[in-house]
Amino acid sequence: MSDMHEHSVAYVRDSMLEQQPAPVTETGLVKWTRTNLFSTIPNTILTLVALYALIWLIWSVFPWFANGVWDASSIRDCREMLQGQTGGCFAVLAERWNQLLFGFQYPSELYWRPALAFILLFVAIAPVLFFQYLPSKMLVFTALYPFLAYFLIWGGSILAPIFAMVGLAAGYLVYQRFVAKSFAMGFFGGVIVALVALWILTSIPVDGILAMQQVESRQIGGFMLNLILGTVCVSLSIPIGIALALGRQSSLPIIKWICVVFIEFIRGVPLITLLFVANVVLAYFLPPGSNFDLIIRVIIMITAFASAYIAEVIRGGLAALPRGQYEAADSLGLDYAQAMRLIILPQALKISIPGIVNVAVGLFKDTTLVSIISMFDLVGMIRGPILASTEWNGVYWELWAFAAALFFVVCFGISKYSQWLERQLTTDHR
């Protein structure tokens, strides 16, 4: 064989061949199409059917958008302009967008206030959501945000939210002071001090001091109401849910049974029942004329509902942790609070992320149920005032599509974030 090789040496290529492009069928779009869309006969059929459905959908929906009427005073106007052609009557959105977003009673010259609160919301939650990338000092703003948002949306005297903040800060200081000795002492001491401070401070009349124009709770509506309820209830129900989940696993029987009864009772009752209790039944117990804010009543009920569910999700996360993790924490000499904070919860919460997000998205959508107790959230605005106006009675698709789009944007955002967070927190090597 070796002499053959010597022979072959006689011909030595001294110039490189031109580089050839890969065959058309093996690169780029063609290859991608072939392997992904037309690899087998069944796949080809499925692709063609899907393509047909897609084109048909666009074909039928496109004129509805393209011919849409954006400037008309009523549904009859719209129909007159369209002359029987397909087309959406988007004029209802153009005329009532402010009602859909802010409710029909919020003073229109004050729209900038909730809008500003909405923008600041992103600044406030950014350090929580992207804690790896943002300086933790930004959390100071997050702590201030609830009071700021309250002041912006409801108005009134700036002293009211400041007093609330002082009360909570007092509670926190007490907690800091005693938590080193005992968690329970710090926690309950803090709660008691905060309540007492709030009780003293709220008895000081603050009307009109450094005040912005006040907006009543019943004037708040539209998508703003959904966002307020969603944000407040989710952020309150996660810590409460964690506490309930830990309480349910507690070895102290009273705490354990309180948590079990609470969770099981709330999970056994439909949310709409709780909302009726908040709206209707409480009105009988309160003295006539007393005004326990309806939004606060609803927030309490939705939060209770969501925290029971989140507690069960987190309990699942806790149960999924190997027993060894608990024992490891004990063997390091950590006490209960430390073990939970440093070892157990970080792992359990990571496992629970999909479940928590599930509850959060569901909760956000459930806030539309308040329309049944005559609060004018986005759905309430559509079902009530707008569809009942003589001008827009009969415009269904445009309004519901708008509502669906708003909810989809928020829920899809939450879902994408949670997937990203899960990837960020992966520590296993799968």
Next chain:
Amino acid sequence: MKKTVIFGALTAAGLAAGAASAATLDDVKARGTLNCGVSTGLVGFSAPDANGEWSGFDVAVCRAVAAAVLGDPMAVEFVPTTGKTRFTALASGEIDMLARNTTWTFTRDVDLKFEFTGVNYYDGQGFMVPKALGVSSAKELEGARVCIQTGTTTELNLADYFRKNNMDYEPVPIETNAEAQQNYLNGACDVYTTDSSGLAATRAAFEAPGDHVILPEIISKEPLGPLVRHGDNEWGDVVRWTLNALIAAEELGVTSANIDELTSGTDSPEVNRLLGTEGNLGSMMGLESDWAVNAIKAGGNYGELFEKNIGENTPIGLSRGLNAQWTEGGLLYSPPFR
């Protein structure tokens, strides 16, 4: 002796306080606004417009009462209620009166402890069919497919009516009015039945309202009216007679256009008594003497309100029918103002 006086004073004060809490009229005057329960939205009867101002036929009753009591038709705090929250809102004192297309029935009046102060709209269950069907009477609906909202009295009324007339029908159960609209237009049912005011409003939203007819038969009684709590008769009188004033004004020819002229005195003693230029009807109720003038000026007399909100020139296009004055073959009949 001294002790007795003190106790007596205390008792009197206590009684006065108790009475004050029951006197809605005084509460409304002290508050300066009327809390009026309305529907969260019903075409023609109550809905806020693009500026957030409430308008509609039920809303007009609230405005008239506010005008009669406070002299200002805009001094109303509208409390939107749903069918499920309306009665508790009234019973708990959250609202002073309810004007929310509520049917006057025995149990609501007696058992729920409310007091209906009159009827501002005589409604009743009717049928709507496409004109192309060529039906002119409900008696010809043998074997029809009927769209009907489940769990309502309309369902029972329908069954009764067809049984009484010895006819068959095929019910198509639906949940909401919007669903009914879709089913009816797609031909899933031949007939849609609900309250005739609702039928008219539904028809107004169709692309071609002229292609559908509402049959003349009305198969149930649905007298809709404002109501107040039991046990506060003075307040009930105010609401009752404000509504009567609107009805009587139409009968006597008093409109928002000529009322200023008539207030300077007329030859008709009843008009004079109504408008407070003669007699002291207002002060008997604890109101100003021009209470009825204010109520009528708020939006006009009954006929004007009807025409403006739900009448034949509006898209809803309801005819007066039962809601015409008794002198014109309707049921509206205000007791005399004397």
